[in-house]
Amino acid sequence: MTLRPNTSHWGAFLAEADADGRLTIVPHPADPAPTPLLDNLTTALTHPSRITAPAIRRGWLENGPGSDDRRGRDSYVEVSWDEALDLTARELARIRDEHGNQAIYGGSYGWASAGRFHHAQSQLRRFLNTIGGFTASRNTYSFGTSQVVLPHIVGDYQQVVHRGTSWRSITANTELLVAFGGVPAKNVFVTPGGVTRHTTPGHLAELSRAGIEVALVSPIRTDLPSTIDAQWLPIRPGTDVALMLGIAHTLVTEGLHDKDFLDRYCTGYAEFERYLFDGVPKDATWASAITEIPAADIVALARKMAASRTMITVTWSLQRTEYGEQPIWAGITLAAMLGQIGLPGGGFGHGYGSMGDVGTDGSRAGVPALPQGVNPVTEFIPVARIADMLLHPGEEYSYNGSERRYPGIRLVYWAGGNPFHHHQDLNRLRRAFGRPETIVVHEPFWTATARHADIVLPVTTSLEREDFGAGRGDSHLIAMHQIAAPAGLARDDYAIFAGLAARLGVEDAYTEGRTAREWLEHLYSAWRTEPSFSEFWEAGALELPVDESEHVLFADFRADPERAALPTPSGRIEITSKTVAGFGYADCPGHPVWLAPSSWADAGRFPLHLIANQPNTRLHSQLDGGPTSQAGKVAGREAIRIHPADATARGITDGDVVRVFNDLGACLAGAVVSAEVRQGVVQLPTGAWFSPVDSLDEPLCAAGNPNVLTADRGTSNLAQGCTGQHALVEVEIYSGELP
Ligand SMILES: Nc1nc2c(c(=O)[nH]1)N[C@H]1C(S)=C(S)[C@@H](COP(=O)(O)OP(=O)(O)OC[C@H]3O[C@@H](n4cnc5c(=O)[nH]c(N)nc54)[C@H](O)[C@@H]3O)O[C@H]1N2
Ligand SMILES: Nc1nc2c(c(=O)[nH]1)N[C@H]1C(S)=C(S)[C@@H](COP(=O)(O)OP(=O)(O)OC[C@H]3O[C@@H](n4cnc5c(=O)[nH]c(N)nc54)[C@H](O)[C@@H]3O)O[C@H]1N2
Ligand SMILES: [Mo]
Numbered sequence: 001m002t003l004r005p006n007t008s009h010w011g012a013f014l015a016e017a018d019a020d021g022r023l024t025i026v027p028h029p030a031d032p033a034p035t036p037l038l039d040n041l042t043t044a045l046t047h048p049s050r051i052t053a054p055a056i057r058r059g060w061l062e063n064g065p066g067s068d069d070r071r072g073r074d075s076y077v078e079v080s081w082d083e084a085l086d087l088t089a090r091e092l093a094r095i096r097d098e099h100g101n102q103a104i105y106g107g108s109y110g111w112a113s114a115g116r117f118h119h120a121q122s123q124l125r126r127f128l129n130t131i132g133g134f135t136a137s138r139n140t141y142s143f144g145t146s147q148v149v150l151p152h153i154v155g156d157y158q159q160v161v162h163r164g165t166s167w168r169s170i171t172a173n174t175e176l177l178v179a180f181g182g183v184p185a186k187n188v189f190v191t192p193g194g195v196t197r198h199t200t201p202g203h204l205a206e207l208s209r210a211g212i213e214v215a216l217v218s219p220i221r222t223d224l225p226s227t228i229d230a231q232w233l234p235i236r237p238g239t240d241v242a243l244m245l246g247i248a249h250t251l252v253t254e255g256l257h258d259k260d261f262l263d264r265y266c267t268g269y270a271e272f273e274r275y276l277f278d279g280v281p282k283d284a285t286w287a288s289a290i291t292e293i294p295a296a297d298i299v300a301l302a303r304k305m306a307a308s309r310t311m312i313t314v315t316w317s318l319q320r321t322e323y324g325e326q327p328i329w330a331g332i333t334l335a336a337m338l339g340q341i342g343l344p345g346g347g348f349g350h351g352y353g354s355m356g357d358v359g360t361d362g363s364r365a366g367v368p369a370l371p372q373g374v375n376p377v378t379e380f381i382p383v384a385r386i387a388d389m390l391l392h393p394g395e396e397y398s399y400n401g402s403e404r405r406y407p408g409i410r411l412v413y414w415a416g417g418n419p420f421h422h423h424q425d426l427n428r429l430r431r432a433f434g435r436p437e438t439i440v441v442h443e444p445f446w447t448a449t450a451r452h453a454d455i456v457l458p459v460t461t462s463l464e465r466e467d468f469g470a471g472r473g474d475s476h477l478i479a480m481h482q483i484a485a486p487a488g489l490a491r492d493d494y495a496i497f498a499g500l501a502a503r504l505g506v507e508d509a510y511t512e513g514r515t516a517r518e519w520l521e522h523l524y525s526a527w528r529t530e531p532s533f534s535e536f537w538e539a540g541a542l543e544l545p546v547d548e549s550e551h552v553l554f555a556d557f558r559a560d561p562e563r564a565a566l567p568t569p570s571g572r573i574e575i576t577s578k579t580v581a582g583f584g585y586a587d588c589p590g591h592p593v594w595l596a597p598s599s600w601a602d603a604g605r606f607p608l609h610l611i612a613n614q615p616n617t618r619l620h621s622q623l624d625g626g627p628t629s630q631a632g633k634v635a636g637r638e639a640i641r642i643h644p645a646d647a648t649a650r651g652i653t654d655g656d657v658v659r660v661f662n663d664l665g666a667c668l669a670g671a672v673v674s675a676e677v678r679q680g681v682v683q684l685p686t687g688a689w690f691s692p693v694d695s696l697d698e699p700l701c702a703a704g705n706p707n708v709l710t711a712d713r714g715t716s717n718l719a720q721g722c723t724g725q726h727a728l729v730e731v732e733i734y735s736g737e738l739p
Helices: 036-043 058-063 081-099 120-130 144-154 158-162 167-173 200-209 240-253 259-265 269-277 284-291 295-307 325-338 383-391 426-433 493-503 507-511 516-527 533-539 555-559 578-583 598-602 627-631 644-649
Strands: 004-008 011-017 023-027 055-057 076-078 136-138 176-180 213-217 231-233 310-314 347-350 380-382 396-399 402-405 411-415 438-443 455-458 467-469 476-480 541-543 608-611 639-642 657-661 666-673 681-683 726-733
Touching: 004 036, 004 476, 011 036, 023 036, 036 627, 055 058, 058 076, 081 411, 081 438, 081 455, 081 493, 120 411, 120 493, 120 507, 136 383, 144 158, 144 325, 158 347, 167 200, 176 295, 240 269, 240 284, 240 295, 240 325, 259 325, 269 325, 284 295, 295 310, 310 325, 325 347, 380 383, 383 426, 467 516, 476 533, 493 507, 493 516, 516 533, 533 541, 598 726, 639 644, 639 657, 644 666
Parallel strands: 136 380, 176 213, 176 310, 213 231, 310 347, 411 438, 438 455, 608 681, 639 666
Antiparallel strands: 004 011, 011 023, 055 076, 055 455, 396 402, 467 476, 476 541, 608 726, 639 681, 657 666, 657 726
């Protein structure tokens, strides 16, 4: 037995399996800050939740394809691979012939595993493209709203999200970091596709060593490491825009805004300034009433921001809320008013602390990937509108200036994602998943999504196959050696699609005659000839050149706004966008505005504001059964943090099982009483496996998945993005029988 290299979205490692399939994991030697999330992998090979054979839902097998509310409550029949693949191929052919390829939904959102070749979504798309295409999804749950609104403001989202001002520029130049949503250290261990050297923890340590002042604007103190001595502004959730407007109003009143910058580099500022003063003045007192931050603190912060080299950062979470376009637009507007956009350590940043590759000096080398082919079907939905699409085919909706109609979907094909983790209002999603004629899911584990499928095909994890992996800007390409044999009858997604392709007469187009190992060699060799593939494979990793420059976002634009004009209609930063104004959306007008969340109407009955953020013990719902994730559970369920005053008022003490509920649903959770969340706020992270107790009259998730409580509502008619971060709830001691 030897330790072999492999990688995950949360870090590279060396691993070996013992005779019982338990893994020993050693972090990659080049990683200065490995994460305990690695331990979640140790039980992955043999976990009881593994799917070990192809399985067909009994109702589907007996009655054939069709809408069926039993999905999620039915039993399964194990079948041979030949039978499973025959059934799947026949059903795909039937749907395609009777209804056309657009009736197949292949959006299949999700993170799957690290590894460039066995990337599940790439494999699925390549396969569906070879059989004539599919209805796709657009944008992400992560920053889907920014993907739509940023192009209207600065012309592009990629620059801002993936090539923002570097940490090096911040730690060398910034005097004041104003962090809306904080810089949550729990999130920086994750980067899509893998990460070998975790550098952000080092930058965070440098932040405190350099004595940079930080204003933490967040309902939760742990959104910034406790080692950083910050001013904590415990804002009421969903009100950051009001705070930004209060600061903006103060800057104008005191003549602290940079008029030259606004004239030269921006358009539409005058209209925004009029809004600040029209009708109700959006001054610090006004902002204080909404945000519950003292007006004096708002005024003092505004003055300090104008007097310092200030970086304003807005985490991705703020746009994952109703009207999530606004905090992005208002944050950039505020940075423009300070006139520091394009200066070292100043301006605007998006997502410092949201992910490991934001602001880090990564490699720009790019990494090889599987070609997905061309989708002949042009139909798509904004990704978070999945349940609307399934429940309301043909219905009209608005998206980014166009009027669209939901397509009629007959077959849903999911590989590498867990919508019963990631989507909002899971009780509604259950109804939506009752609608299609057939649902096919590839999964290593019996997730709730697998339990709602008709055809469940067991796949290997990245520990049970060969691949190579690297994230955006990763310092190494890791040769992912096979650590163990596949669990049960599990096959790679590639092998499954190759089997289907053969049955549908497109095997050559899909496989191009290559085995998985031959694909690795082929993709690698088209990318690099030196060192050779076999040298790379033998060495276990290839180090990639890393860019160590102090990169500054929009420095070129600042230096020459004519030559380096932004790709917006005006070539400038659009504080007012005529394009967006022209869409006529009340929920996203032409410049940043304060809009009170519509859920506030229920605040009387559901007085606690739930933050449903990313978990610090795992990635999303992945490996929830693993040791690090399990160690974080309280009373066997996901932990909910509640302020001491709110706990006392409800008779709740540490370790109690509580019921968290609103009109949409309810779940159980284990109480952690903590003054690190502000009063009136509870925090329950995402990712506990949706475990509905179907025997009860009222739906109840026994594990603590917050998406039974979140509303399935787009951010606005503009982006239609995910709004899962917030919900209003009530919490009580659970006195029923414990499921
Ligand atoms: N309330 C609320 N909800 C949210 C969010 C929030 O802030 N609040 N955040 C959202 C965000 S940002 C995101 S990105 C989403 C994440 O949502 P997802 O990406 O859907 O979540 P994961 O748990 O990573 O799901 C990946 C699934 O792929 C499976 N898998 C792993 N490897 C393979 C493979 O090789 N092949 C196949 N076929 N399957 C594989 C895993 O077992 C797992 O079930 O959640 C969103 N949901
Ligand atoms: N450990 C771990 N890391 C992860 C992930 C994971 O699942 N686990 N997921 C990864 C993925 S896919 C993504 S997209 C990123 C997401 O990155 P983010 O979206 O930035 O992460 P979140 O943890 O959802 O939210 C960050 C913080 O925002 C604060 N916040 C919430 N609402 C408000 C508000 O109204 N105002 C203010 N000021 N603050 C608010 C919350 O306290 C929360 O802790 O994280 C990535 N990193
Ligand atoms: Mo995400």
